[in-house]
Amino acid sequence: MSTPVTTASRPAPATSGAQGSAPRLRGPRKRTEGRLPRRSVLLTVLTGLVLLYSLVPLAWLVISATKTQEGLARSFGLWFSGDFALWDNISETFTYNDGVFTRWLLNTVLYVVVGAGGATLLAVLGGYALAKFTFPGKRAVFAVIIGAVAVPGTALAVPTFLMFSEMGLTNTPWAVIIPSLISPFGLYLMWVFATEAVPDELLEAARIDGASEVRTFFQVVLPLLAPGIVTVLLFTVVATWNNYFLPLIMLKDPDWYPLTLGLNSWNAQAATAGGEAVFNLVITGSLITIVPLIAAFLLLQKYWQSGLAAGSVKE
Amino acid sequence: MTTLQPPAAVKRRPAPPPAKRDRRSWSGWGFIGPFVVVFAFVFLAPIAYSIYLSLFRDQLIGGTTFVGLDNYQQALQDDRFWQSLARVSLFLAVQVPIMLGIALLVALALDSGRLYGRDFFRISIFLPYAVPAVVATLMWGFMYGTRFGLVSDINDALGTSLPNPLSPDLVLASIGNIVTWEFVGYNMLIFYSALRVIPHSLYEAAEIDGAGQIRVITAIKLPAIRGALVIATIFSIIGTFQLFNEPNILQKLAPNSITTDYTPNFYTYSLSFSGQQHNYSATVAIIMGLITMVIAYVVQLRGMRKGA
Numbered sequence: 001m002s003t004p005v006t007t008a009s010r011p012a013p014a015t016s017g018a019q020g021s022a023p024r025l026r027g028p029r030k031r032t033e034g035r036l037p038r039r040s041v042l043l044t045v046l047t048g049l050v051l052l053y054s055l056v057p058l059a060w061l062v063i064s065a066t067k068t069q070e071g072l073a074r075s076f077g078l079w080f081s082g083d084f085a086l087w088d089n090i091s092e093t094f095t096y097n098d099g100v101f102t103r104w105l106l107n108t109v110l111y112v113v114v115g116a117g118g119a120t121l122l123a124v125l126g127g128y129a130l131a132k133f134t135f136p137g138k139r140a141v142f143a144v145i146i147g148a149v150a151v152p153g154t155a156l157a158v159p160t161f162l163m164f165s166e167m168g169l170t171n172t173p174w175a176v177i178i179p180s181l182i183s184p185f186g187l188y189l190m191w192v193f194a195t196e197a198v199p200d201e202l203l204e205a206a207r208i209d210g211a212s213e214v215r216t217f218f219q220v221v222l223p224l225l226a227p228g229i230v231t232v233l234l235f236t237v238v239a240t241w242n243n244y245f246l247p248l249i250m251l252k253d254p255d256w257y258p259l260t261l262g263l264n265s266w267n268a269q270a271a272t273a274g275g276e277a278v279f280n281l282v283i284t285g286s287l288i289t290i291v292p293l294i295a296a297f298l299l300l301q302k303y304w305q306s307g308l309a310a311g312s313v314k315e
Numbered sequence: 316m317t318t319l320q321p322p323a324a325v326k327r328r329p330a331p332p333p334a335k336r337d338r339r340s341w342s343g344w345g346f347i348g349p350f351v352v353v354f355a356f357v358f359l360a361p362i363a364y365s366i367y368l369s370l371f372r373d374q375l376i377g378g379t380t381f382v383g384l385d386n387y388q389q390a391l392q393d394d395r396f397w398q399s400l401a402r403v404s405l406f407l408a409v410q411v412p413i414m415l416g417i418a419l420l421v422a423l424a425l426d427s428g429r430l431y432g433r434d435f436f437r438i439s440i441f442l443p444y445a446v447p448a449v450v451a452t453l454m455w456g457f458m459y460g461t462r463f464g465l466v467s468d469i470n471d472a473l474g475t476s477l478p479n480p481l482s483p484d485l486v487l488a489s490i491g492n493i494v495t496w497e498f499v500g501y502n503m504l505i506f507y508s509a510l511r512v513i514p515h516s517l518y519e520a521a522e523i524d525g526a527g528q529i530r531v532i533t534a535i536k537l538p539a540i541r542g543a544l545v546i547a548t549i550f551s552i553i554g555t556f557q558l559f560n561e562p563n564i565l566q567k568l569a570p571n572s573i574t575t576d577y578t579p580n581f582y583t584y585s586l587s588f589s590g591q592q593h594n595y596s597a598t599v600a601i602i603m604g605l606i607t608m609v610i611a612y613v614v615q616l617r618g619m620r621k622g623a
Binding site for chain 1: 340341342343344345346347349350351353354356357358359360361362364365368417421424425427428429430431432436438439440441442443444445446447448449450451453454455457458465496499500508559560563564567568570583584587588593596597600604608
């Protein structure tokens, strides 16, 4: 029984900087080359329970989106009702209330493109700087950012609102976009990723050739960071697309609502006096809201999974 | 950029860095600068501003006056605050271990290579993470509900009398279920990514020694992913202490079960936006932030020390 000793003497991957960087990035795929263990039906069934738990609510959503409001109340949740109303629901979702849903969708796209795009840009630049440069104050920058990650984001929300309201920024898109620009998790991921993926020798070579820092960044570094960038972009897109609390406190005017707030207001409408219940639209709108993100995660699987695998090395 | 570098900067550098980058010590700022500027504006400035706010009180008579630490004293004696904190603490003690436990078991199952259709499992269980909290809560809320929910369907079909998940006694557990559903896959992916980078040679050595699956898990896999376990735990603690979205949205469907001070964060929100008590709200937010930081820090210290 010498194994435990060998393992115990080897600290968690966090401190093992000795291994080569390139094999580590490719690590996940290498494992499959070994002998395949025997597959287990029992284990598959047990994991299948978690799979069901994850997918049944989504199935409920898809099925419910095909029902009329009356069909929702009448039929069993996990099976279709007689009339198939999906297309009617979709067109009604987009046209109800002068097409305000379209407006919310465009607002969400605006917040995502500028907010998540900007957050990714800042995280990529900053992560690269932390990974590959020594500069005065680096330790202080690092300490402050790591410390701030532990501050609950929502604890900041009320003070941020008060500050923005003094500055006249509330009830404008900027109130949602500016706070979205900072992703400490993205910065951390890019820092780890850039450390592994960009060889120092390559940077030296570019510098000896006389390339400017900007040119080196765009022509040498950026292509190497691509999987990490896709990963950070996906996670910042999810964060901004799904954002609820920040717009809730910052925005009063429904014209600036993102989809999340809009759906919530449609749902709340049924509870108000004289409000029309539009549960079929809430459900169909919910489905439309999640389709783009799920599609993005499925289509970009290859990239974000390798990005995450590299990120996990340093944890 | 290089020309901006004052010679003094080179001398003040703390640790001896690789000599090759000496020349460029200020160029790094060109890249990190934008992040730092925005960070100062949306993180540091609000923190400073809320500390400032917490030292004042806005009264009908006399306007805004400096009150020192009175707001903090008030918060520490505020039953509504303590009750909400107790509620999220209970949530933390029950929901987080269940969620992380399921996530870990699934990650180990995926990593064992013994599943049929591993990639399908991995991506499908992760998918709920892409669903906004608003949609997740509305969806589960409808399914819980009596109007066209699954619970009433099941009661009708089987003649059972399952209790209403949105009743005051059960609503916290129902919220726990929503949060678990949203984040099991996310945590599973963190664990799974960490498991995949364990060097294969360790398993071969264990096999030669005749170690079984369970032994490999406890002696190799779990120690190797301790970092990921600590990170996931800290994220979950932070997430739990700032619980807001799910109770806030569910309140529309269960107004009698969820009060406006249901969680600490809900309480600060209500104080600020219904009560107009900005100063007191900032105080409660700061106290919650401090509590979160202390607990996250303790978890990190304990988690990392075991690794030494």
